[in-house]
Amino acid sequence: MSLQHALLTSLVEKPSSGYELARRFDKSIGFFWHATHQQIYRELARMEQQGWVKSSAVEGGRAGKRLFEAQGAGQEELQRWAREPSEPSELRDEMMVKLRADAAIGPLGLAQEIERRLQLHQQKLRDYQEIEERDFSRTTLSREAQIRYLILKAGIAFEQGRIAWSQDALAILLQE
């Protein structure tokens, strides 16, 4: 499993509380991976048992607040995992199943839902493009920045692809 590795990566970038991690996860890795706080706390507890991370109480913070930091063993594990091959993920999309159902049993009125999704994709694209302009519009970028930009570009290309596809789908579904 690799939610642990995703969290480790976040913690290597910046030590955080579970709550902060959940927030940050939503905004960075969360672009292509969502995790609930319940899952995050569970994995943090496991990683602490394994010695990959260490938590300490935060003085002056809210009651119970703990700061998690990646340990040496965690960083080594991250390197080991990163070098391991992994299969490209599938794009498991319920809409494709619904379209097959529509083709098999007759019109199900999916256009409205595709229209709704189109707007979601357009919004996401705008969000990404804002980040692009803010963080990556300089002419020269460090290797690190180029790699972070690469991740963003995967998101941008994905949303653009979905937008084009949705428009194609609407044209077909809305033919009289």
Next chain:
Amino acid sequence: MSLQHALLTSLVEKPSSGYELARRFDKSIGFFWHATHQQIYRELARMEQQGWVKSSAVEGGRAGKRLFEAQGAGQEELQRWAREPSEPSELRDEMMVKLRADAAIGPLGLAQEIERRLQLHQQKLRDYQEIEERDFSRTTLSREAQIRYLILKAGIAFEQGRIAWSQDALAILLQE
């Protein structure tokens, strides 16, 4: 959950044994959704309990072979589910996490793995394009065929996007 709905859709298209379903799933819906035979048999058993499908022994087939057929209640459920909104899926890709780790802790030699994936995407694209030519190259397509083509086009666009992205990634990672 909707593996049940994906299986139902397959069964509406054509009554099948669990084994055939697993095979067909791999080749159609499986383009964007994989399920093991264990999962499939489990869900078929549940759906039979719910009355969505019905199985019967196949005369003259192999010992134990059963044919599953979608029932009226199953088709109604499929319609109900199809009309329900659902969120677009995320593209949970471990490679994005690995790239972030690379940016955070230094070069991890990911180029080789991206090269390997590039070839997988190119192969998948060729497979899709073969289907495209075989099934959808006629000038006029029925509504049903247009919808099935639409699903294929989502796969084609996805693979093309991944190929372009992988090439971009390689250019960045292989800079000296």
Next chain:
DNA sequence: CCACCCATGTAACTAGTTACATGATTTC
């Protein structure tokens, strides 16, 4: 003082994966 955000967790359930198990039929 009320709503909202920060902050952490437990419990129960559902979905997906991996390992193990069995045996018949077809093809070479």
Next chain:
DNA sequence: GAAATCATGTAACTAGTTACATGGGTGG
């Protein structure tokens, strides 16, 4: 007669979701 494919399943585990629960701090 051996290997591949057809055909079905159980068991155990891992991952992800949903519901419930608690309480402190901040802003209006």
